[in-house]
Amino acid sequence: MKQLQKYRIQIAPLSETGMYGCGVKLINDFTWIFSGLPSVNKTRKAHGVAVCLDKVAAKVWKDSGSEWEAVSERIVKIRLKCSCVNVTIISIYAPVNPTNNQMNDDSQKFYNDLQDVINRIPTEDMYIIMGDFNARIGGKEQRQQNLFNSVGPYTVDTTNENGGKLIDLCTINNIIVTNTFFKHKLVHQTSWMHPGSKQWHMLDYTLVNKKFRSSIEDCRMYRKAAGAIGTDHHLMRIKIKLHFKSRRKLVQKKGVYVSTNMKNVNALKQFQNDLIPTLSDATDKSISIDEKYDRFVEHMKTNAEKIFRIDKNKIRKRKEWLTDEILEIVEKKSTAFVNWQNHRGTKLETDYANKYKRLRKLAKIKIDKRQEEYWDETCEEIEASIKLNDPANAFNIIRRLTGKRKRVENMPIKDKHGKLILNATAQLGRWREFFDGELNVASSVDPQLIDQIKIKRIKKEGRRTSKCPTYNT
Incomplete structure (x- = not known):
């Protein structure tokens, strides 16, 4: 998380997370949408992919209806509704270059699944595919053939089998490999070093549909982040010109409360005394419970800022x-x-x-x-x-x-027909429908029979305090 904050990354597709199952988690200030193998099928190679969103991106995603899809342990997709265009982001982790039939089948299945996902994306959307493709592309002939088409002039490898599949995917869907269109030093283009040959290769790519090529300002690797978190792949960062619809410009930094003041007994007592007047709103029936809650929270924040003070230099949370x-x-x-x-x-x-x-x-x-x-x-x-x-x-x-x-x-929850519901509003409707059916059970008992049942009065309680009251027979 610290590296994402350090490099100011708002949306981070992650590969080979090793996470099982699928769902959405809030970790520190980041929202994780992840997909992996079912927990019952735990293996040594868990794979797993995720999309990590900071506060701003998470708010846009939730305002967009919280759309996401866990395709497999190698593909997860989310969709953001932005002011100028909707953006679909796909995080992937491709199989390694195949050396036998089984590995070739796994690779082919991955590209088939990815093609199905692309086919279901609305044509007006900008879509970004990021992750570890385990593919090498390049070579003199390849550069001449694909120059200003799918692959740009700045490649570092010779195309292998996975690279051929990647180029075919890009050509069919009119996609470009953004890494190859920006000139950088070799150390800022390559992302992984072969442990045997000690040669550096470009295995991680960012793909974008060609009509949005001008939206990509830069794409390069950062080595220092890899050393901090202990991974053998370098961090890939791209810059995009799009602005989120729900993004707000913060006039001042929020900061955090001074922890030493919060441990002061006198300050705590003053804070508690200042909250007492707000309790009168609890008995006011003319105010809705939501309005009561908003008033209480606002009053509590105001008093906390006045008594405990805010340290604007400490913004990022840490363990x-x-x-x-x-x-x-x-x-x-x-x-x-x-x-x-x-x-x-x-x-x-x-x-x-x-x-x-x-x-x-x-x-x-x-x-x-x-x-x-x-x-x-x-x-x-x-x-x-x-x-x-x-x-x-x-x-x-x-x-x-x-x-x-x-x-x-x-x-993820399912509707009555077993179909997965991914939209947050539809999920709330399904929960309402579920509890309405569970709690409002149709009764076939005649109400007159219920009225005829006599309730015995409890005449005497048990003498021991631990004994429950019983009927006096």
Whole structure:
């Protein structure tokens, strides 16, 4: 998440996530729409794809009806309604270049599924396909044949079997490979190094339908992000000119409340006293419950800003156990990784590699130690709350740690006919229909018979406090 914020990426299609099942999750400030193998079919190769949205993109997606489709463990699709054009985004993870019949069948199935998805996209939509295609394209003849068509002039490889399938897909659907239309240094074009030959290749691509080619401003790789998260693929980022319909310009930074002020007993007492007048709205029947809630939230925010104050320098949320020292070591590790990549194949490669490995080991030691300290402190806090007869605080801490407060929205549900419902409004209608049928059961009992049933009075309660009241026979 930190790397997405650092490189200001609003929409991030992810490949080989290793996540099982499909659905929507809220992780920190990012919304994940993911698709993977069913959890009952856990294998060593989980594959898995996802589309990660920041707050702005997530709001646009929800305002657009929360449309998404989990096609397979290798393909997931979402749709955004923007001011000038609707955008369909497809995240993929293609099989590796086939070397036997089974792998060839898997590759063919993937491209067939992808073609079916493209066929169902509205013709007026701009669609972007991103991910690890495990394909190599290029070569002198290929560049001359496809120049200014599907493939641009800036390729780095020779086309392999998967590359041929990718080019065929682009040619049939009038799609371009955006990576090949922007001139960059070789290190900013390639995304993966072969562990045996030590050669760098371009395996990750961004595809766009040709009529929206002018909307793409740039496409290149970033190496430093790979060192920070420990992946063998470099980060690919594209810049698009489109503006989201629901995007709002923030006049000032929101920031977060000063944590030290929130631990001050006097400040907490003042905050609680200021909230007491809002309780009078609870008994006001002329106000709807939604309006009561909005008033309470607004009053609470106003008082919190006045009493606790806001630190505008702290905007990004981070894990509770994370310290500035650890972040500094991780940053050094990322820099060491880039230096190592720059000296691949030279005499100094071993020195830079060893430096990166030392920093990686140091970061792991520091993280493990800090996490252990954090859990000890948290357990002591829970134990202290229980000893002080404050179970509410103890369970609040437990819920915060287990993440049960994080909502999982837009889980796929089916209609009466077994068809998957992907639209949020239609899902709400289906839930209403379901509960209406479950709770309002048609009764065949004569109401007059119910009136004839006599209810016995409870004359005497049990003498013990733990004993339930019984009928006095």
